[in-house]
Every structure is written in C-alpha cells, then in structure tokens.
Amino acid sequence: MPAPKTDHARFTEVRNAKALRDYFVDERFEAGIALKGTEIKSVRAGRAQINDAFGRILKGELWLLNAHIEAYAFGTDANHDPRRARKLLLHRHQLRKIAQALDAGGRALVPLRLYFKGALLKAEVALGTGKKLYDKRDDLKTRAESRELDKAMKDRRRR
DSSP, rough: OOOOOOOOOOOEEEETTTHHHEEEEEEEEEEEOOTTTTTTHHHHHOEEETTEEEEETTTEEEEEEEEEOOOTTOOTTOOOOOTOOOEEEEHHHHHHHHHHHHHHSOOOEEEEEEETTEEEEEEEEEEEEEEEEEHHHHHHHHHHHHHHHHHHHHHHHHH
C-alpha cells in the first residue's frame, strides 16, 4: 500500500523575517486571531505577510495592525479589506502584562509567525526591544564568524 500523498504546496506558516533582525525578543505569546469570511482561505493558500505588522492595545483589546492578508481569489465583491485591523485573542492576564510592558515604553509588540493549530489560525507575538545599528552589525559579525568556524571544522573533518 503506498504512503498517503502530502501536499507540500499547502501553507505551513508565515514568518516575519524582519522581527529577529530588528528586535531583541523577550517574551512570546500565542494568540488567536478573529478573522472574517474568506480570510482563512487566503491564509491557507499562503497569501499573507506580516513583515510590517505590529500589535497595539486599543480600548483594552489587542489588535494586529498592518498585516496583509490578500483578498481571496475566488471570493465575491464582499471580500475583506487586505490591511484591516484584526483582533488578537489572549487571556486577560496576558493582556494586562503586555499593556504594562508597552506603557513602560521602549518595547513593541511584534508578530513572529502565523500558523495553524488544528483548524485554528494562531499568531505568535512577542514583546521586543528595538535593536540599534551597531547591535545588528554585531549579530552579522558573530554569524559570519560562526559560519567560518563551521566551515573550518568541516574541512578539518574531511582530512
């Protein structure tokens, strides 16, 4: 009996490539997202991006702003707005913790990835502190050094 076919083109997750480059990530949270209509179908097709997205607390609720979920290709004229604000669903104590951190200043709520947990779409968001230019340069330097070290070790093992 042959193995069941897996659909590799199917969406696995959307990552924020800029998040770890631009922020020191401190604490991570898993949040649900309140979606409308055909948004979930667009996300399942992998038609979403969160590179410019951020979180903000408005009237005691947490919102994901500037995330782009493309309009569903087979939808009607009642499709969603691609850049609309989407509510993030967290426990009250988590919201309180995030609000205190954001009010203290110097921190931002950054989405790291969107992924499915069963049939539900989840967002991993994190409290982060912005990196300065010299911090980014230090990160690049350490990554380059570790690459060179790995290459040297690999060459040494070959001999």
